[in-house]
Amino acid sequence: MIQGRKILGDNIRAQRKKKKLTIVQLAHKLKPDGDAYSHLSRIERGEIACTIDTIWAIAVALEVQPSTLLE
Secondary structure (H helix, E strand, O other): OOHHHHHHHHHHHHHHHHOOOOHHHHHHHHOOOOOOHHHHHHHHOOOOOOOHHHHHHHHHHHOOOHHHHHO
């Protein structure tokens, strides 16, 4: 596993929990008419990379700055 992916995933999970959202709730915020759960779950576990657009969308859904997810 690439360390950067793990850090990003851990930060997303921490912010999600801080906002008291389940992964399903966050996935729904990202894609209300589809299923983003599996993709988001894999990002949180650091299994897959994601684009800057995806990081931005997650940050918007969590109401944080994108840099917060990359620290």
